[in-house]
Amino acid sequence: KIVNLKELKNSDGNFNKTQRIELNALLHIDYYNLTKFYGTVKFDEGVFGVFEYGERGCLRHVLNDKVSYPEETFMDWEFKISVMYDIAKGMSYLHASSIQVHGRLKSTNCVVDNRMVVKITDFGCNAFLSSSKDLWTAPEHLRNQDTSQKGDVYSFAIISQEIILRKSTFYTQSCCDRSEKLSRVMTSCLRPDLNFETASEKELEVYMMIRSCWDEDPEKRPDFKKVENCLGKAISKIHNQDESYMDNMIRRLQMYSRNLEHLVEERTALYKAERDRADCLNFMLLPGPVVKSLKETGVVEPELYDEVTIYFSDIVGFTTLCQYSTPMEVVDMLNDIYKGxxxxxxxxxxxxxxTIGDAYMVASGLPKRNGNRHAVDICRMALDILAFMGTFQLRHLPGIPVWIRIGVHSGPCAAGVVGMKMPRYCLFGDTVNTASRMESTGHR
Structure with missing residues (x-):
């Protein structure tokens, strides 16, 4: 079974009476919106508390992951209320227990299980874990480093704003720096943004509850029982009836199932698009039958062709042209010619x-055999290429003619794929060599 380990700092495993009482109280906590505490374990690295594991990670991670949990199909208003309701129920139970206060409540200390139920973790262990100054910390505790139930209510309000907006913790357009936010929370009652003007009637009721939870005066903040009742009523209004825990869970799982179906369809479409792009690129680099054989079996058997025609050409005086051109002009020249x-x-x-440098190689009769038409097709292509070069103009050397040499020969030929990384479709035989020599020894 997978568990979550929380280091108990400043402990060697020999617990005093106060620590034993606290750990024993943790063992008796058993509530579905609180992670179960199983005990402690000692390693060479230190002593760790063993807590129940949240399969989907912390709430902060879920809120940030807008691909797996999209706003439109999954994280709707109903689901956000349910998440806040889970936290409120867990905190209501915790405050009524012997633990009494959390002191470190934040979105990273709320985990989500595989049924999309939110559970609070990292509670208790106050003898081992100290609270820190975070954006979730109530202003009075930023000043005095203390903890209280009303401070937990303030932390819940900050988490609720994270859930609603799905933006950074304590998001406000008036301030971005963390240190400045903490300073202004203590001195000028700064609070995160909530747009009351555009809120609907059902949203406004929840917004008002959140505002009361982060009130500057701790005594004006509601307790978690009132928060739980407010959110319970909000859920009932959505469904026009009271919703049991099982109804809530079934609804969430159905919603998650629909979202998964949508996500699978979306990812499948992306996969098909990428596969088609890869196939298109492969068909540009290798012959179609070769690509199909590589995809199906991973190997391509070499073939012998009785009759093919091979074409070679290169640019006359290419080296001289390069001397009067910059490297980029050479690239542009070859690109213009070979696109034609x-x-x-x-x-x-x-x-x-x-193509290798200024050399251009073409074959007919392979990999698709075409009877005795290979020579005619190559020759007609060669004539079209000559006609194209007759009108071609260099961009950087206008008026300078560009000539090419062409060599053509027909005969038998062997062909196959060579190499595993960047495989090449290569031709072998005297026909290839003869065509190459006819091109290199040609005269104008």
């Missing part, structure tokens, strides 16, 4: 094999 070549290739039954 690629558009021509698309109109013929040929397959572009690769």
């Amino acid at each position: 070549f690629d558009s021509i290739v698309d109109h013929h039954d040929v397959y572009k094999v690769e």
Whole structure:
């Protein structure tokens, strides 16, 4: 069973009488909105309290995760009220118990289980854990480092604002700095933002309750029993009837189930879109039959083709052109030329094999066999490329003609995929070598 370990600082495991009484009181706490305390354990690193584990993490994490728990389909007003209701019920029970006060109530000390029930943790253990000055801390306790039940009510109000707005803790447009917020809470009654002007009638009642909970005067703050009753009435108004604990839980699980279905559909659509993008890229780099074979079996068997035609071309005087061009101008030149070549290739039954520098290689008759039409298709493509180069103008050297050499040869050829990382579809045989030599030895 997974549990949560909380370090009990300043303890070596030899508990005094006061500490034993406190730990024994924790063991007797058993309420569904409070995490169960199982005992203590000692490791080399120190002594730890063993608490019940919240499978979905702390409430702060759930509020921040707007992908898994979207506002529109999951974190609606009804669910937010239910979350506040869970906390209020847990605190009402805790205040009535021998523990009496939490002292460290905040959204990171509220955990969510796999049934979407919020449970309060980190209560008790006051002999081991000291309270700190946080944005959830009541102003009177920021001044005197004390704890009280009314201070817990103030902390609940700050958590409630987090739940409603799903923004940063103690969100206010007038101040962003944490230290400044703490200072102004103590000196000028600064409070987080809640938009009363745009609130609906059902929201306004809850907003008024939250405002009373963070009142500057602790005596004017309601106790958790009143808070619990107020939120219970708000839930009843939503459903026009009183809702039992089981009804509430079933409703939450149904809501979470609907949200999961929506999330699965959304993620599936994203997966399909990414898969299609990957397939499109693969089909641009490798022949279609090769891509399908790699996806299905992970291997591609080399093939021997009896009749293919291979085309090679390169730019005449490419080295000289590079001397009068910057590196970026060379890239732009090759990109302009090869985009034109690629558009021509698309109109013929040929397959572009690769480009290396200024060399351009095309084949016909593989990987899709086309009888004895391979030579005709390559030659027609070559004539179209020559026509294109006849009108091509360099952007950075206008008026300078660009010539290409072309070599073509027909014959048998072997083809296969080479390599695992960045695999390449390569052609082998004398036909390839002959076509390459015809191109390199060609004359104008």
